[in-house]
Amino acid sequence: TQKVDAASRQPATWGTINCTAVDSNGDIAGVTTTSGLSYKIPGRVGDSPIIGAGLYVDNAVGAAGSTGRGEANTQNCSSFLVVELMRTGKSPTDACLEALKRIADHTEPRLRDKNGRPAFDLKLYAIAKDGRFGGASMWSGGKFAVHDGQSARLESCAYLYEKKRDTR
Ligand code: ASP
Secondary structure, three states: OOOEOOOOOOEOOOOOOEEEEEOOOOOEEEEEOOOOOOOOOOOOOOOOOOEOOOEEEEOOOEEEEEEEOHHHHHHHOHHHHHHHHHHOOOOHHHHHHHHHHHHHHHOOHHHEOOOOOEOOOEEEEEEEOOOOEEEEEEEOOOEEEEEOOOOEEEEEOEEEEOOOHHHO
């Protein structure tokens, strides 16, 4: 089914990806592309090109990146935060969840649903230097692609909130 952009009511377009990898030497690389948000204001700068927002790589620790509402990452330095949380010992998945919690706590009232939760989605993905990986989304239903050197597959994102049609 075609998604519709909430503000413009036009078909939504998307295509941003974050891709991170650890090679056999333990060296880490990462990139985040961007399609930008559908119907964005001309001149808007998204989070993808801002190091620490939509992408962050520290070869001593790991890498993180994101897709979704970029302003939330720019405001919270989300990718940097995920890597710093992994530095303190959090797993990639737990680091992504904790960063999403921070984003939810900082969300301004106009962007919350009637239950006070962020009315937008955002996904964070992370990889650690030892090859552990994880992904988490604000709302349930997210997936991310993994190749562990043996096979490629889709994994489910952990999430903060369960998507239920009647509560949004
Ligand atoms: N994060 C991108 C942005 O805000 C959008 C996306 O992920 O599709 O520009």
